[in-house]
Amino acid sequence: MRRFLIATNGVKDENLILSKKIIEYISLKGGTSKQIVGNNGNGIFYEIGDKEQFDCILALGGDGTILKVSRDLRNLDIPIVGVNLGTLGFLAEVEPEQIYPVIDRLLADDYEMEPRMNICGTIIKKESKDLPVKDVALNDIVVTRAGFSRIIGLKIYVNERVLDIYEADGVIIATPTGSTGYNLSAGGPIVSPKTTLMIVTPISPHSLTSKSIVLSSEDEIVIEVLRMRKAQKEEAIISFDGQDGMKLSAGDRVRICKADSVTKMIKLFDLSFYEVLREKIAPHGLKKGMDI
Numbered sequence: 001m002r003r004f005l006i007a008t009n010g011v012k013d014e015n016l017i018l019s020k021k022i023i024e025y026i027s028l029k030g031g032t033s034k035q036i037v038g039n040n041g042n043g044i045f046y047e048i049g050d051k052e053q054f055d056c057i058l059a060l061g062g063d064g065t066i067l068k069v070s071r072d073l074r075n076l077d078i079p080i081v082g083v084n085l086g087t088l089g090f091l092a093e094v095e096p097e098q099i100y101p102v103i104d105r106l107l108a109d110d111y112e113m114e115p116r117m118n119i120c121g122t123i124i125k126k127e128s129k130d131l132p133v134k135d136v137a138l139n140d141i142v143v144t145r146a147g148f149s150r151i152i153g154l155k156i157y158v159n160e161r162v163l164d165i166y167e168a169d170g171v172i173i174a175t176p177t178g179s180t181g182y183n184l185s186a187g188g189p190i191v192s193p194k195t196t197l198m199i200v201t202p203i204s205p206h207s208l209t210s211k212s213i214v215l216s217s218e219d220e221i222v223i224e225v226l227r228m229r230k231a232q233k234e235e236a237i238i239s240f241d242g243q244d245g246m247k248l249s250a251g252d253r254v255r256i257c258k259a260d261s262v263t264k265m266i267k268l269f270d271l272s273f274y275e276v277l278r279e280k281i282a283p284h285g286l287k288k289g290m291d292i
Contacts, residue, residue, distance in 0.1 A: 001055030001106050004033040005078075007069045009061030012085035018096055019060060025100055029107055038068070054078055056106060056266065062086020063181075067241045070138050070263045079113060079264035081106070090180045093268060102268055112267045116177045117196045117217065118259035123238060126251030137240040138263045139178035141256055143223055144170030144203065146237045146247055151206055153226030154236075158219050165226070168205040170236070173198055173221060173256050177263075182242075188212040196258065221256040225249065 004026055008019045019035055026033045034054070057080045059069040066082045082092030083099060094102050105111060121141045123133040145152045154171050156163045174183035176193045184190060188201035189212055196217040202210045215221065225235050227250035238254055239245035248254075 001109060002031045003053060003055045004031060004106075005054040005057045005073075005076075006033055006035040007057055007059045007065070007073070008035060008037045009065040009085065010037045012061045012065065018083075018085070018099070022058065022060075022099060022103070025103055029103065031103075031107055038065070056081060058083060059092070060085055061092070063091045064242065066091045067139055068243075071136075071241060071243070074136065074261065074263075077261075077264070079266045081266045081268070091177070091265070093266075105268060106266075114194070114265045114267045115262040116193055116265055117175050118261050118263055119173065119175055119198060119256055120259040121173075121238070121240060122255040123246060123248070124253045124255065126249065126253070133246065135240045136259045136261060137178075138175065139181050139241045140172050140174040140183060141254070142170060142172050142182060142203075142239045142242075143225070143236050143248065143254065144239070144245075146235060151228065152236050153228045155224040155226055156200065157222040157224070158215060160220075160222075163200070163213070164210065166202045166205055166210060167207070167228075168202045168210070170203040171223060172201045172203060173223075174201065175199075183212075189214065198256070198258070217258040219257070223254045223256070225252045227251075 006019055006022060008016060013019050023033050023035060055078065057069060057073060057078060059066045059080055060083045063086060066080060069080060081094060083094045083096065084092030116138060118136050118138050119141060120134060120136050143154060151167050151169065154166045172183050172186055174188060176191045176195045176197060179188065179191045179199055183199055183201050186201050186203050188199050191197065198215045198217060199212055200215060201212040225248045228235060235250055236248040237245035238248055
């Protein structure tokens with residue numbers, strides 16, 4: 001690969017010091033690059049035309065930056081290399097001090113491709129004639145309580161049959177990639193990102209028996225928002241990969257299944273997922289969410 005798109009979190013790479021060095025190095029080695037910069041996790045908006053051709057995206061930031069890049073640049077369908085300027089960095093495999101040897105390997109096509117499963121969510125509003133809203137997530141789709149709700153009621157269906165009814169702060173539907181994110185801090189299981197499955201994890205359930213459930217990637221999950229308070233119209237909020245959410249009312253449903261698309265991540269080092277877990281979780285402890 002010779003053509004690089006450098007997507008930088010401008011907060012993490014202060015004064016774009018590392019980005020400028022990468023651009024100079026790529027040019028020195030005969031490659032080409034273009035840079036796009038965002039200022040924070042939720043405010044990064046990349047606009048790249050479909051006609052622009054790149055072989056690879058170098059995403060400089062934390063895992064949240066990589067998630068945002070994967071969303072905003074999904075139309076390009078090109079692989080991502082994460083450069084870790086955050087803390088844990090499960091998605092960001094490359095540390096800043098490794099960047100020059102990594103660029104050399106990319107230029108020499110010395111890498112492996114690791115496709116990551118995405119999930120698709122379709123929001124069906126009970127009291128709206130508008131078309132259903134669809135979105136895709138690499139990490140997770142989360143339904144949580146809205147406003148001053150203390151708990152929300154969620155009826156979970158799998159393949160049109162009722163699985164459970166949660167009275168909880170919410171529910172997480174996580175991909176294998178997302179198993180080390182919010183799902184982990186909510187007590188859900190960690191699974192290898194190479195697998196294709198979905199994890200259903202309730203958030204602070206008001207029950208002694210509600211546990212995470214691992215489902216096949218071929219299953220279809222439906223979340224129905226139940227009426228808990230007559231005086232409150234909007235019961236819940238749905239969010240895809242931690243982005244700004246959409247409000248849900250009683251009777252609204254979210255249909256979730258495996259997406260047709262995958263996110264292409266480039267793997268450069270011969271470290272197993274379990275070695276990465278030991279290296280990143282053990283020294284830092286478990287934290288809710290992820291650094292962006």
